[in-house]
Amino acid sequence: MARHQPLFLERSSYRRRRLSDVARILPVLALVLILLPVWWVPAVVSLTGGALWLFGLWAGLIALTAGLFAAMGTADPSAQSAGQDGGADGDDPGEGAGAGRGRSESAGR
Amino acid sequence: MAVDVLVATCLGYVVLMFIVAFAADRAALRGRVKWLDHPAVYTLSLSVYCSAWTFFGAVGYATRSGLEFATIYLGPTVVFAGAWWGLRRLVRVARMHHVTSVADLISARFGKSNPLAALITLIAVTAATPYIALQLQSVSLSFRAFTQEADPVAQGGTALWVAAGLALFTILFGTRNLAADERHHGVVTAIALEAVVKLIAFLALGVFVVWGLADGPTDVVGRIAKATAEDPALVQGWLLKPDRWTALIVVSGIAVITLPRMFQVMVVEAADAERLRMAGWAFPTYLFAMSLFVLPIAVVGRELLPAGSNPDLFVLSLPLSQGQNMLALLVFLGGFSAATSMVVMSAIALATMISNHWLVPLWLWLRRRPDGDDAEDLGRFVLNARRLAILAVVGGGWVYHQASGGSAALAAMGLVAFTGMAQVFPAMLGGLLWRGATRIGAYAGVGTGLVLWMVLIFLPSVGIGATPGFPQGVDPLAGSIVLSLGANTLAFLTLSLVSFPDPVERLQGLSFVLAVEPEGPDRAGGDTARSAESLLAMSRRIWGADPALRFFQAEAVAQGKSGFLPDLTPRFLTRLERRLAGSVGTATAHAMIGRVGGGTGLSVADLMEVAGEASRAKEEARRLETARAELARTARQLREANEKLTELSVQKDSFLGQVSHELRTPMTSIRAFSELLKLPDLPEADRTRFAGIIHDEAGRLTRLLDDLLDLSVLESGGVRLNVAVANLHDLVDRAVNAASATGTGRNFVIHRDLPTEHVAVITDTDRLLQVLINIISNARKYCDAPRPELWVHVRRRPDRSTEIDIIDNGSGIDPDRQALIFEKFARLNDPMRAGGAGLGLAICREIMTALGGDITYLPGQGGAAFRVSLPHRPPLKPSASADAPNACGGGGDWNE
Structure with missing residues (x-):
């Protein structure tokens, strides 16, 4: 929808965007880490060693998620403001677009 | 124990x-x-x-x-x-x-x-x-x-x-x-x-x-x-x-x-x-x-x-x-x-x-009444239906437990339930992420998934039919999951792609995918049957009297009304429908609102109206933004114009004094010497000298008046162009010669790049010459370098226009005066050094405008620098009616 998006963000907002990027990557990473060893070396990860691998990985994943969500909580003081970012999540303010906008602005003067 | x-x-x-x-x-x-x-x-x-x-x-x-x-x-x-x-x-x-x-x-x-x-x-x-x-x-x-x-x-x-x-x-x-x-x-x-x-x-x-x-x-x-x-x-x-x-x-x-x-x-x-x-x-x-x-x-x-x-x-x-x-x-x-x-x-x-x-849909269908106003307590029915359904679900589980009897058959039921409900997922995910997902696609996907799940997983698990044979090495459960979910997704995608959603679907798709709350179109126009009262009555039957009244009152207050009956705005109807959906489900709520209102459905035209409103709002926002920028630009221009006006006014005042002076000096000497000529006993030699002075002064007056006339003709747009093809090299030659003829006699070094000057131009050559002479002679007059030099660069642009840069090595023009030099009467520096009345550059600009080109001052070139831009061919001017023959050949400083 026609919402005005700032092209560059202040430091805290920038950090929040990057954290939400991490939140997107995390499940994919988790899935890859859980699936790949079983496809590659099922015999190695099926028994005792596998149990240690799996529960270690699992605990690490939970810690990572908890850390991430906590960081997002502190980086996101007004949780409600993020409530309307559905469409905007996709279009990150890229550097190129910003430079282009800057040029056109100065040209207008 | x-x-x-x-x-x-x-x-x-x-x-x-x-x-x-x-x-x-x-x-x-x-x-x-x-x-x-x-x-x-x-x-x-x-x-x-x-x-x-x-x-x-x-x-x-x-x-x-x-x-x-x-x-x-x-x-x-x-x-x-x-x-x-x-x-x-x-x-x-x-x-x-x-x-x-x-x-x-x-x-x-x-x-x-x-x-x-x-x-x-x-x-x-x-x-x-x-x-x-x-x-x-x-x-x-x-x-x-x-x-x-x-x-x-x-x-x-x-x-x-x-x-x-x-x-x-x-x-x-x-x-x-x-x-x-x-x-x-x-x-x-x-x-x-x-x-x-x-x-x-x-x-x-x-x-x-x-x-x-x-x-x-x-x-x-x-x-x-x-x-x-x-x-x-x-x-x-x-x-x-x-x-x-x-x-x-x-x-x-x-x-x-x-x-x-x-x-x-x-x-x-x-x-x-x-x-x-x-x-x-x-x-x-x-x-x-x-x-x-x-x-x-x-x-x-x-x-x-x-x-x-x-x-x-x-x-x-x-x-x-x-x-x-x-x-x-x-x-x-x-x-x-x-x-x-x-x-x-x-x-x-x-x-x-x-x-x-x-x-509930079955009940509503069975009890359909033409007036749509049934007295039954729908809320009570819904609650009873739920109680009945709870009994049926738990009872069904117990009956199933008794009937199956064995433990082995039930142990796998967890995964069976998982895979069954997983068949809903492609339609759900697609519906949330993809506006192109359609109901037909959802039917196809869920239907295909249901059938395959039944055949491959559910029925074998309860002992009907056999687990299908998969090739060696493929696990039957994994194979069944991949097969059912894969076919499900494929059917969902394919039929979504080929089918066309109806308007309600498209509105809902927009809302789900973009997580926005579009309001329905204005369906209330002139619809007396659907009064707020009947909607209130309906809500009361579902929620009970008090909650319904509270909701309606809150909505009325939000609209700025008192009482319990809000206007039937699209916003209110959408909100009411959503709230009802929380109790009886979306489809039923939609049907009920439609029913009370006489079954008005959403048409493509309505959808377009919603889209139109959204895009109008968008357009409005964009327009405001543009208007704001425009306003800022205009303000900036106004400020500039104002500064220029102030300066012009000062200059005009000083000019008036100056032009009076210019006119009065020759007039005074003409009068004085005419008086002298009247004297009877004037020696012949003096008489000739005085007549010469009078003639010179009259010439000065004529030049001034010629300039003014020329300018006024050019400004009124009534000039007739005498277009011809000429070699620019020849024009520059003539201009340099003419300018040195009238010059102050100072030794001037002129740098020219002769090969580039051989450019054919289609223009009024006399007028262009006038401009060139004016600029060059200005340079001769005003260049204050000890060893004055002048460069002439000619350049052909890709669009076949021509640029002539004329640059001297003097001190140039102060930045705060650059904007004024092309104005009338803007004589620079000391007026006493100039021969003209300060109209030369103003005339040049008018000429260049008439020729379809431009003359600009180039700052930062190490001296006074002018650029004359000439288009490939002059514009075709329809007018030429207001021709002033006297002034046509009239010249500036050079034309004696």
Whole structure:
């Protein structure tokens, strides 16, 4: 929808965007880490060693998620403001677009 | 242990649950929802995922298949790691539309279609009934483990009592009222408490096994290694199969969203999406804790218990065999909690679906009246329909349990239910992410998935038909999952691509995919039949008088009206429909609003109107933005113009003095010398000299007047161009010669690049020459360098226009005067040094404008620099009527 998006963000907002990027990557990473060893070396990860691998990985994943969500909580003081970012999540303010906008602005003067 | 102790404990526990639920409901009623809404309660209620299948079955599963049991918990872990952008979005959209169930969500997305919701309800009920039977069986089995009673009748009796108790609990706390949002604080709080009991029981058993029976974690690891080393058959079973591993993780990840009970606690009972921040890590932690001791219990149980023991009951038989009766009792309560919480939540979710998508539409259809104003209490009917549906669901589970009888057939039911509800997922995900998803596609996908799931998984699991033969090396379950979900997705995508959605669908698609709340189009125009009063009457029949009045009053106040009857704005109607959807489902609410209003549907034209309004608002915003920029630009221009005007005014004043002076000086001398000429005795030589002076002064006057005339002709646009082709080189030659002829005689070095000057120009050559001469002679006059030099550069532009730069090495023109030099009467520097009246450059500019070109001052060239731009050919001027022949050839400084 026609919402005005700032092209560059202040430091805290920038950090929040990057954290939400991490939140997107995390499940994919988790899935890859859980699936790949079983496809590659099922015999190695099926028994005792596998149990240690799996529960270690699992605990690490939970810690990572908890850390991430906590960081997002502190980086996101007004949780409600993020409530309307559905469409905007996709279009990150890229550097190129910003430079282009800057040029056109100065040209207008 | 005595049966009566067990029964007493059980009853006491059940009474505690009733009290907790009752207290929580009362607290919610009084508005004290703060601690009820705590994210921890929400997270604990999610643990309804861990049913008795988990509590008892995980150890059995691990005994048979090793680590594969963990897939059921790894899938949700992965999904919740993405809770912040995935699930939060789902919860937000679902709450925006007051969705009551997973079937309602999909039906709302695909154009508020009730048949689609009814189909999904069918899958849910089919999948859940055996699953509920499994819970009842687990309770009766655990009872038997205590009592050692093998009597199947007693077993059935236990299950019946449990079923009856659960149905009572669910009806009491699940259908107390028909709120506008389907939240059940009592039930959720009780389930959160049960989650704590489950966890404590399982952890207590795990600690007992690892540190009581075994000798710490190292010993357990050693025992696992020993068991696998001794028994090749065990290793064979424990070997992970990558296709199964992947398929089960995917299916369990999907199931944690689509299972009716999970959707109920995760989406419908959520106050808002923010609690997922805690649940995102806390729920996986819960699952981790529930899984951590599964393998140790399995291995130690296998070692210590007799060979024929049922591994699904290890969690009970292990403490019992060690004489740990209190621990066994705690574990029993944990299993009981797991089973009951699953049954209660499933029953609520399924009953909502059955009543909203089967019974209420049927009732409305049967009772259709032409006037659309039925006096029955619809709210009471909906509540009764739910109670009936709860009885049917729990009763169905009990009947199924009795009919199947065996334990083996039920053990697989968890996965069967998972794979069944997973068939809903492609349509759900597609509907949330893709505006192109259509109802036809959803029907095709869900239908294909349902049929394949029935044939490949469900029917074989209940003993009808056989598991299909897959090629060697492909696991049948993994193959069936991939096949059913793959065909489902393919059908969904294909038919979505080829079909065309209706307007309601497109509006809903927009709302779901972009997570926005579009209002319906203005359908109220001139519609007297649908008065606010009849809508109020309808709402009253569903919610009861007081809540309905409160909602209508709030809406009226929001519109700035007093009383209870708001205007039927699109916004109000959309909000009312969504609130009603929270009670009776989206499709029914939509139908009811349409019915009261005489069945007006949404047309493509209406949709276009909504789109038009949205784009108008967008356009308006964009226009305002542009207008703002325009305004700033204009202000800037005005400021500049104002500064220029002020300066011009000052200059004009000074010029008036100057021109008077210019005119008066020759006039004075003409008068004076004319007087002298009148003298009779004037010597001839003096007479000739005086006449010469008079002639010169008159010439000066004429030049000044010629300039003024020339300028006025040029400015009025009445000049006639005498266009010809000329070599620019010749023109520059002539200009340089003419300028030196009138010059001050100073030695001037002129740098020219002769080859580039040979350019053919199509223009009025005389006029162009006039400009060139003016600039060059200006340079000669004003260049203040000790060794004056002049450069002439000629350049042909790609657009075939020509640029002539004339640059000297003097001090140039001050920046603050550059803007003024082309103005009339703008004589620079000292007026006494100039021969003209300061009109030369103004004339040049007018000429160049007439020729379609331009003359500009180039700053920063190391001296005064002028650029003459000449177009390829002069513009065709239609006028030429106001010709002034006298002035046409009139010149500036050079024309004597």
